[in-house]
Amino acid sequence: MRSGAAVLTGRTVVLGVGGGIAAYKAVEVLRGLSKLGAEVVPLVTDAATHFVGRATFSALCPEPVRASLWDGPEPVPHTALGRRADLLLVAPCTADLLAKLAHGHADDLLTATALATRAPLLLAPAMHSEMWEHPAVGANVATLKSRGTSLVGPGTGPLAAGDSGVGRMAEPDEIVDAAVSLLYDAPAPSEPPAPSGLVAAPSGALAGMAVLVSAGGTREPIDRVRFIGNRSSGRQGHAVAAEAASRGARVVLVTSSALPAPDEVEVVKVETAQEMAEEIGKRAGEANLIVMAAAVADFRPRARLEHKMDRSRGPVGLELEPTEDILASLSAARRPGQVLVGFAAEVGSDLARAAEKLERKGADLLVVNDVSEPDAGFDVPTNTVTILSRRGVAAKVGPVSKEQVARTVLDVSTSLLAT
Numbered sequence: 001m002r003s004g005a006a007v008l009t010g011r012t013v014v015l016g017v018g019g020g021i022a023a024y025k026a027v028e029v030l031r032g033l034s035k036l037g038a039e040v041v042p043l044v045t046d047a048a049t050h051f052v053g054r055a056t057f058s059a060l061c062p063e064p065v066r067a068s069l070w071d072g073p074e075p076v077p078h079t080a081l082g083r084r085a086d087l088l089l090v091a092p093c094t095a096d097l098l099a100k101l102a103h104g105h106a107d108d109l110l111t112a113t114a115l116a117t118r119a120p121l122l123l124a125p126a127m128h129s130e131m132w133e134h135p136a137v138g139a140n141v142a143t144l145k146s147r148g149t150s151l152v153g154p155g156t157g158p159l160a161a162g163d164s165g166v167g168r169m170a171e172p173d174e175i176v177d178a179a180v181s182l183l184y185d186a187p188a189p190s191e192p193p194a195p196s197g198l199v200a201a202p203s204g205a206l207a208g209m210a211v212l213v214s215a216g217g218t219r220e221p222i223d224r225v226r227f228i229g230n231r232s233s234g235r236q237g238h239a240v241a242a243e244a245a246s247r248g249a250r251v252v253l254v255t256s257s258a259l260p261a262p263d264e265v266e267v268v269k270v271e272t273a274q275e276m277a278e279e280i281g282k283r284a285g286e287a288n289l290i291v292m293a294a295a296v297a298d299f300r301p302r303a304r305l306e307h308k309m310d311r312s313r314g315p316v317g318l319e320l321e322p323t324e325d326i327l328a329s330l331s332a333a334r335r336p337g338q339v340l341v342g343f344a345a346e347v348g349s350d351l352a353r354a355a356e357k358l359e360r361k362g363a364d365l366l367v368v369n370d371v372s373e374p375d376a377g378f379d380v381p382t383n384t385v386t387i388l389s390r391r392g393v394a395a396k397v398g399p400v401s402k403e404q405v406a407r408t409v410l411d412v413s414t415s416l417l418a419t
Helices: 023-035 054-060 077-084 095-103 109-116 135-146 172-184 235-246 273-284 326-333 351-361 402-417
Strands: 012-017 039-044 087-093 121-125 155-158 164-168 210-215 250-255 266-269 289-292 299-301 320-322 339-346 365-370 382-389 392-401
Touching: 012 023, 012 077, 012 109, 023 039, 023 054, 023 087, 023 172, 039 054, 039 077, 039 109, 077 109, 087 095, 087 109, 087 172, 095 109, 095 121, 095 135, 121 135, 121 172, 172 392, 172 402, 210 235, 210 273, 235 250, 235 289, 235 402, 250 273, 273 289, 273 326, 289 326, 289 402, 326 339, 326 351, 339 351, 339 402, 351 365, 351 382, 365 402, 382 402, 392 402
Parallel strands: 012 039, 012 087, 087 121, 210 250, 210 289, 250 266, 289 339, 339 365
Antiparallel strands: 155 164, 299 320, 365 382, 382 392
């Protein structure tokens, strides 16, 4: 997360903290939201204070910590906070809080605020596997989702008391990204795509389709310790994979990123450009749609040193050779009807250069983003892109969350599959 990208300036997040061991992660959620410019109001339950003290939140936030219906600075705190909130985020959200929120209980400040607000509600569940898998919890989750509540996680991994399994709270970066998606998304662009004539396809049009997505930046080893790489986090490619899966596609994600992916997405981990080219090549023939969102290195060291370079020996020369152009290779080998989408990270918005790249690489679409913009490109949760087709500009969107960019990319891509 880049501290200079204040994409949430002017937005207020009421951060509810439930009583679970994952409450310590709420501190990092607060920091992440604050770095993006949000005004964060910590709202801790009595149970949460058994894990993280109020003083911790006070030290990191200019807002007073709210904890009670009776001793806050406002005379009617739950309605005041509810009206002020642009988002009510609960992390961790325990099984008890899920039940209270689902059934409209209001016996503390957090649950009363949830009833008093019209802001979106985002929950980050955290509990033991047995609790998460209990039918009562499942019914409560279904009830909340039917009302428009959003959930992030839970994931699978280490739990309290040395256990492991599903129920682990999503990581702070994931929670912050989900918050950005709810707070920052603008509607899809409404201006007509006159140059291309492309029409956005409806959701669900990918049902039964095979979609292949690449994500992350490759690492090209110099020696056993060092590598050539870039700042790509993989967020955009992972967002495309998740969105394609939600539309019914069979998705394979070839990625160098450690970010999570939905259970229904097949994940193939790679590190170098050569590994990515090999894994993409194995699967390309079966795909209806290929979205190359990865930031693949253009060059790699001609030879990897088997020893660690010694700085005391002075300057070291490094001979580089080009890596395979995966997008161009896919274009040369693709079958009829297959749609190929590339990404181009540019410094400056030179669409003429991007259009030449689209033609040279033989893709159907090129998603161009200016990484010099503060709220776009690498390692931030938002993006601004122009989608080029062979006929011209197909769509422009941003700055919006990378999830919204993924939706727009798939809308335009799916319209080509239908032609």
